[in-house]
Amino acid sequence: MHPSAECELTFSDPYQLLVAVILSAQCTDKRVNMVTAELFKEYGTPSAILSLSQEALEDKIKSCGFYHNKAKNILAATEMIVKEYGGLVPRDRDSLERLPGVGRKTANVVYAVAFGGNAIAVDTHVFRLSHRLGLSDADTPFGVEKDLMARFPEEVWSHLHHLLIHHGRYICKAQSPRCEECLLIEDCPHHKSL
DSSP, X not given: OOTTOOOOOOOSSHHHHHHHHHHTTTSOHHHHHHHHHHHHHHHOSHHHHHTSOHHHHHHHHGGGSOHXXXXXXXXXXXXXXXXXXXXXXXXXXXXXXXXXXXXXXXXXXXXXXXXXXXXXXXXXHHHHHHHHTTSXXXXXXXXXXXXXXXXXXXXXXXXXXXXXXXXXXXXXXXXXXXXXXXXXXXXXXXXXXX
């Protein structure tokens, strides 16, 4: 159903991906890509971002929502990347999670997409679909992540994350799932309960 499922954020290096993922919280990838297309023209590197005041950065990312906290976190994370990691985004999840504004989901996305690691990032689509498809009944994102990791081999974790996101965005939508287009309909607990 989703042969081209992959990250839909536009970026050219791990730093830009990190900024885009921070911006994507409670915002669509489409909106983030519109904002970063302009932002990264002049401010696509750590040193360029650090040349902005928080207010100036807020103005550039305002349409992504929660712009005050996002700007604060982007600047603080960038400062840490420059001071502690020589201007390079760290390649391991523990170091990524030390960055301000970077939780487990963001760390997993950057680890998997930028560095080719095996990780399952549990966003709202992955959380919702894991329940709807009967893959997890955990009540926290970390619980869902652990359930998925136990059910699927490690080498497919990153791809599974993208498959679930695409399925949630384009077929198994929150409000109006398109069950008639779904190849999982025969095994779907949600559909059977309708």
